[in-house]
Amino acid sequence: MNQIHAEQIPNEVDTSDDLLSYDSVIFYHGTSTYFLDDILQDGLRPRSETETDPNGREDIPNNDDRIYLGPNPESTEDIYGQVMGAAKEKREEVGGAPVILEVAVDPSNLYPDDDMTAYAGLSEDQINSQEFALESIEASGYVSHEGTIPPEDILTWDVKDSRYPPWERALEAAENQEDPTAVAAEYIINNEL
Numbered sequence: 001m002n003q004i005h006a007e008q009i010p011n012e013v014d015t016s017d018d019l020l021s022y023d024s025v026i027f028y029h030g031t032s033t034y035f036l037d038d039i040l041q042d043g044l045r046p047r048s049e050t051e052t053d054p055n056g057r058e059d060i061p062n063n064d065d066r067i068y069l070g071p072n073p074e075s076t077e078d079i080y081g082q083v084m085g086a087a088k089e090k091r092e093e094v095g096g097a098p099v100i101l102e103v104a105v106d107p108s109n110l111y112p113d114d115d116m117t118a119y120a121g122l123s124e125d126q127i128n129s130q131e132f133a134l135e136s137i138e139a140s141g142y143v144s145h146e147g148t149i150p151p152e153d154i155l156t157w158d159v160k161d162s163r164y165p166p167w168e169r170a171l172e173a174a175e176n177q178e179d180p181t182a183v184a185a186e187y188i189i190n191n192e193l
Helices: 006-012 016-020 033-042 083-093 130-140 165-175 180-189
Strands: 004-006 024-033 066-069 100-106 109-112 143-146 154-159
Touching: 004 006, 006 024, 006 130, 016 130, 024 033, 024 066, 024 083, 033 083, 033 100, 033 154, 109 130, 130 143, 165 180
Parallel strands: 004 024
Antiparallel strands: 024 100, 066 143, 100 154, 109 143
16 A cells, blocks of 8 residues: 555655545554543544534634644654644543654545645635645644545544643643643653653
8 A cells, every 4th residue: 555644744645636646645643532432432533523622713714524633742743732732622521631643644535734724824715725734734734634534544543641741731720830841750650751
């Protein structure tokens, strides 16, 4: 199978036609474990099918028939932290723990991320044009995927149990005049990262 990881695209793909020559592109999606059983059974479905709330920015169009994807949140390419940020937001909204899904998607279903209207000045018409998916990946690393991503295209998932992550505990320690370094080291020693 001819696959490419999202992080490789800016260096290895020059045109939209080049992107479409791949069988699949590997991206990541952040959500909550609250939804994980349904996702693994029915696939990753767009908001229009799940009745979940949009991301809340009224100044940016939201396409309810799309799923938002980004680069590996552990890579340097996730410069905006949106994949993990989305997982944390869902945890706060519905409970559970943040989970990151690794998915392989057909590049012919990719569109620009809606945020590109604000970040790169794309028009609403351009956001709805597949021609600009590559530009979206190159500019921010993020895209939207039209339609459901079936369960068999979910490659892995990683639960991030960050109900009380070390950096939040370290900040609290600093406020209480404790040594934040010692608190972070305690988490590492106890494998709580």
